[in-house]
Amino acid sequence: MIRDVSDQPSTEARPFGVGFLSVLVLAAGILEIISGVFLLTQRANESILSATDVTPSQITTYAVFTTMLGVIVFLVGLALRNRANWARYAVAGLAVVRLVSLVWVVVSYHSIHWYSAVWSLVIYAIIAGYLLFDEDARRYYAGARTS
DSSP, X not given: OOOOGGGSOOOOOOXXXXXXXXXXXXXXXXXXXXXXXXXXXXXXXXXXXXXXXXOHHHHHHHHHHHHHHHHHHHHHHHHHHTTOHHHHHHHHHHHHHHHHHHHXXXXXXXXXXXXXXHHHHHHHHHHHHHHHHOHHHHHHHHTSOOO
């Protein structure tokens, strides 16, 4: 059986930036899952409730949302490592979701330490900018097999 060369997966090496950023996305997903689970287990903690002036149901809502987002981010990180072109666009979409999440945190928690939530948004903006606009990354994903 003769196979067409276009059916063969590309052996082009992954650019360092793509590999590094996909590891960052994987790490961000893991950290979000851990923080969501932690919040879920501590939702009735009186010191947290009094310090943040929120209800256990509000913490539960945020914990579940954070955990689900962490799973999605982790799966997108795997897709980035596996050269899925759609994952580049998903990262940009996740940056927007993080922005909405950040606004919700600021509004819900009366701006208590809102500035600490900005870092994840900055990291996602850098990742999205690199994956969408860097020439090496664009060339790498353009060479991905589309089937």
